[in-house]
Amino acid sequence: MAGMDLTTRLGAIELRHPIMNASGTFDVLEADAVLQPDLLAGFPFSAYVPKTVTLKPREGNVPPRLYETAAGLLNSIGLANKGIEAFMEEDLPRLAALKAPLIVSVAGERTADYGVCAGMLADRSEVAAVELNVSCPNVELDGRALGCDPDRTRRATEEARQATSKFLIVKLTPNVTDIVALARAAVDGGADCVSAINTVHGMALDPWTLRPVLGHGSGGLSGPAIKPVALRAVYLVSRGLDVPVIGMGGVTTAQDVLEFMAAGATAVAMGTASFRDPLLAGRLVGGLETLMKERGISSAAGLTGRSHG
Amino acid sequence: MAGMDLTTRLGAIELRHPIMNASGTFDVLEADAVLQPDLLAGFPFSAYVPKTVTLKPREGNVPPRLYETAAGLLNSIGLANKGIEAFMEEDLPRLAALKAPLIVSVAGERTADYGVCAGMLADRSEVAAVELNVSCPNVELDGRALGCDPDRTRRATEEARQATSKFLIVKLTPNVTDIVALARAAVDGGADCVSAINTVHGMALDPWTLRPVLGHGSGGLSGPAIKPVALRAVYLVSRGLDVPVIGMGGVTTAQDVLEFMAAGATAVAMGTASFRDPLLAGRLVGGLETLMKERGISSAAGLTGRSHG
Amino acid sequence: MAARPAQPRPAGDGKEDAVKGREAPGPAALHDCRVVESRPVGAYRLISFVCREIAAAARPGQFVMVRESGPALDPLLPRPMGIHDIGSDLISILIEPVGKGSGRLAASKVGDRLAVLGPLGRGFDLQKKGQAVIVGGGIGVSPLKLLARALAERGRSMRLILGFKSRDQAASAGLFRDFDGEVFTEDGSVGSRGLVSEPLPGCLLPPPEGEPAPEVFACGPGPMLSAVARISSECGVPGVRTQVSVATHMACGVGSCQGCVVAAAGGYVKACTEGPVFDAEELKW
Amino acid sequence: MAARPAQPRPAGDGKEDAVKGREAPGPAALHDCRVVESRPVGAYRLISFVCREIAAAARPGQFVMVRESGPALDPLLPRPMGIHDIGSDLISILIEPVGKGSGRLAASKVGDRLAVLGPLGRGFDLQKKGQAVIVGGGIGVSPLKLLARALAERGRSMRLILGFKSRDQAASAGLFRDFDGEVFTEDGSVGSRGLVSEPLPGCLLPPPEGEPAPEVFACGPGPMLSAVARISSECGVPGVRTQVSVATHMACGVGSCQGCVVAAAGGYVKACTEGPVFDAEELKW
Ligand SMILES: Cc1cc2nc3c(=O)[nH]c(=O)nc-3n(C[C@H](O)[C@H](O)[C@H](O)COP(=O)(O)OP(=O)(O)OC[C@H]3O[C@@H](n4cnc5c(N)ncnc54)[C@H](O)[C@@H]3O)c2cc1C
Ligand SMILES: Cc1cc2nc3c(=O)[nH]c(=O)nc-3n(C[C@H](O)[C@H](O)[C@H](O)COP(=O)(O)OP(=O)(O)OC[C@H]3O[C@@H](n4cnc5c(N)ncnc54)[C@H](O)[C@@H]3O)c2cc1C
Ligand SMILES: Cc1cc2nc3c(=O)[nH]c(=O)nc-3n(C[C@H](O)[C@H](O)[C@H](O)COP(=O)(O)O)c2cc1C
Ligand SMILES: Cc1cc2nc3c(=O)[nH]c(=O)nc-3n(C[C@H](O)[C@H](O)[C@H](O)COP(=O)(O)O)c2cc1C
Ligand code: FES
């Protein structure tokens, strides 16, 4: 659209539009085989975040791993991944073909893992940024996520910060009393950016047996059901801090993208909605332009934080 | 149904079935006028919880106070109420006609208010139990809810405990890192029971102006969207503590009642679903019986906690 | 200002008044209703469904809370819709699809089932005798048909002024062909160009000696209602009464949630049980 | 066991095999499809919609992810449905309404629009030559029609065994009238009383000298599949191959979410991209 500027920036990383994918919800290497042989080239998202990788391979949780709830999805994938080494060997070279910056999401079972993983990626030119997923069950905390504790979050961020000069994002969990405090801890630890939100703790019972339906017991809630929670988190965090925020949680329509940006996001990630339509993102870009135009907003930068007033 | 025992107990209070209403979502005095002149007598809920009252009257928040989200409802009513004195003078005598135990919900802008309110109700025979709504904005905490702080929650409960010997319920907010710790604080303070959950913090933007749509800015999310969050809270709290739990959050169908009971609830409250159908509760009782029968469960007591295994 | 207690109003306060000439309303209840008509009326959609109880009880200005029957939970809650017209066992509503809930309802097909709670709210008070000036704007014209019919039955002289943004909205003026209405559009595509508030001052003239003052009935968007309220309060004719039907977000429709409040002189009032029709002078504009 | 990397399988591994005799599949895509047929088949419902692309590309045992078109977000995600039959530009699916998602889909009326992603997954490998023993249980019979048709086209000799709980499910056996099928019901109301696993051992006999061993194709509930897998692995006939189509919860259907995994010998495998058809011996039972 003439005169529209949808570009947005995460530090030095320029995105051609604000819509990226959320980690764990779009596997471009699989999709390239299933959906479109040319997906790596004509990629709809403005940045690509692969599924979180950990130091060691993880087979993930016992199935069932999914359960649909009202306008939401519970999952307990359990960070199934091939481990950072195999990822760097097998996937990174293929992902280099992507026409979009690559943001690698890492998680640690120990605080120190964050530094190790960030360090391993530090001089890989394919990698534009590193995202720390601090919602991973932490063995030093009896399986609780270190992302619930400001102190641990700051330390994990510091480890990563010392290991890499790449753009560093910390992904916040909403399962805390004060998400702004967590965001502040991340920034204190050296984060360049925060993303919010990861899934909301939830649970479902099998309608018949009345036992927890997920093999793992409980899981993380995503999708439109959590959008109001996510929007509030983005609003509060972006008002409380000076770093850019990547907003996510239930983004399904162009209107949702608009609202997350207005709430304070510099870029927006789409997760569960990709399961309704794996190639949705491309269409939302046009929709976003239209909505902005109707409201007399001519740039993504002018949209970010518009609700703060 | 022959051989079915749906009765359940909160301490010495016997409920003829497990389905009560959630505070703030069913005004029996209004409904009596609008819906059925005999509602006070043929009341569908097994216990009645009026809207929370506070020491002073509150006019509530600036409208708009409601916004529907995907399978959920955001509200920012702001505890609009006539104050406990007017409530005791005008409403309590009329509520005495109810054929169901009355659970009066109170909230305080100051910790000490909980004791004052509980004390005012202490010798009113119409009142079977007192519920402490600790999600009220607290002036001593810059408007944050004391229910987010274990220490404050314990102290508010202690104040109420000292002021009344009635059955004492503390209603937990889900907007915390560790809801079991809050529940424990309530029990340490003398609570006989906890109810969970109050609404989840959330926010919505006006689709057109992109400013917060609720007059108050943000609000509380209720309805089916939050059911997985509520179910998990009930599951964790009922496993972690020895007091009965009143479960709520998205209860809409008989199947939901079944699941909350199986998750560990002794009774279940219905809120937002009453807005889909104000007389739903009556029909759910029959539905619950059928579901229990199909699963070979013959009593409410046998259902409670069935998921714990 | 203190919260106004939510009490059913005492008898003889206008609610009963409005009942005059109609049988007393049955209590509101949730009905499972079959759609028997669904047709476009310009930008709006007219949906009719079978409901003997509501048809028997409803009065002009009352509304229903409507949702699709069935277990799907998005949209979650019913939407308030003014009662447009009543047949012997039919209710018609006129829907402007503005969002998810109204869009879904507008897509109802013949044979679909709707869950309908009603009749709800306090309708228009039809007691007075002066000339009725009925002013509708946009989808706000919907409940005015039942009102016009009731006033006509009572032999009240009437002026009906309907205003719209554009031609596709103005198509709904065709639903008022039994009455002698004037149509205004903002773009001038149908009837006169302009806002409904423009002809209003000319309608509010002092009545002939001994006759009662004119009375305004209005339903439409907020800015229109406040213009109407201002014009009638400033018209200088003593005794002019203005009844307005307001639209707010509603969750329950029965006075339970306190979500639908509007600001009145004495504090907030509930649009669902104390309205949706208010005396303009009761409200803060 | 280590997580098995999610890689597209190398060429020549069975995916391409299954393609033999059919044109190569186009890539999967999301299609907006109009329902042209919706009718009950006993306890199930047959829904047909127009989709030339999927009709041209789909192979036996593949599936589609289907949801109602439109903005309503409950149900949120599409549901996996096996492809029951294909016309020149039509796809048919057979739905057992067991919950919210399948119930909603089963209620689709002619003219409704469905969002359909497909064709997806690895279907049955049709390469072998021995007698085909096709075993279906309950709604699991659905994809077996396309399979039976493909095998018939290839001139494979076939035994078709369909098992159901009761008469209303067994009505779907009527969809297989082009083939010579045997029907079993648990309550004996139609065909023989018993489980489909009962006749199976009798089908797995050593082939005549020089002929290939029989091959089992099965789709149905978990317990049925594991009985079938056990019976064929224990039948003592060398070279018997058993292909099973498994049903798990799916979110994406395209390998993105890792939610649909089933346990295989080497770790978890994705039912959506590595299945839904697996060699029984690959899986952990
Ligand atoms: C007493 C009463 C009578 C009404 N009569 C009619 C009628 O006859 N025909 C008709 O088409 N509409 C009528 N409305 C308005 C109608 O209820 C809203 O347009 C509808 O609820 C919007 O829901 P949505 O999901 O489509 O819109 P949303 O997507 O939620 O919002 C779209 C727009 O509608 C506004 N809105 C949303 N919900 C409500 C609500 N509950 N009440 C008022 N505005 C809302 C929003 O602020 C927004 O501007 C009436 C409202 C009331 C209170
Ligand atoms: C490859 C594949 C092909 C299928 N083909 C058909 C078909 O041709 N016809 C047909 O009727 N059904 C088929 N199914 C099953 C169908 O997808 C499920 O019945 C449907 O998803 C249930 O959704 P629901 O919302 O109605 O049920 P829910 O209310 O969610 O649950 C009802 C029951 O269905 C089970 N279930 C729920 N979701 C799924 C899911 N995504 N996958 C499997 N089971 C689930 C639950 O465990 C529960 O027992 C197939 C499944 C797969 C994986
Ligand atoms: C199936 C699934 C897998 C996910 N895996 C990851 C992951 O590996 N790492 C991560 O940081 N977030 C993961 N998430 C969370 C999403 O990235 C996102 O934060 C969350 O789902 C909210 O966005 P949504 O509502 O758009 O899905 C996962 C979510 C889903 C639904
Ligand atoms: C409109 C509205 C008003 C409410 N008011 C109160 C209240 O006054 N006191 C209280 O303890 N909870 C209040 N709640 C919270 C409910 O009691 C309940 O805990 C919550 O809504 C979750 O249940 P639900 O999903 O069934 O609605 C209110 C909820 C709604 C939607
Ligand atoms: S809509 Fe609930 S009180 Fe009016």
Ligand code: FES
């Ligand atoms: S359904 Fe998502 S990976 Fe299989």
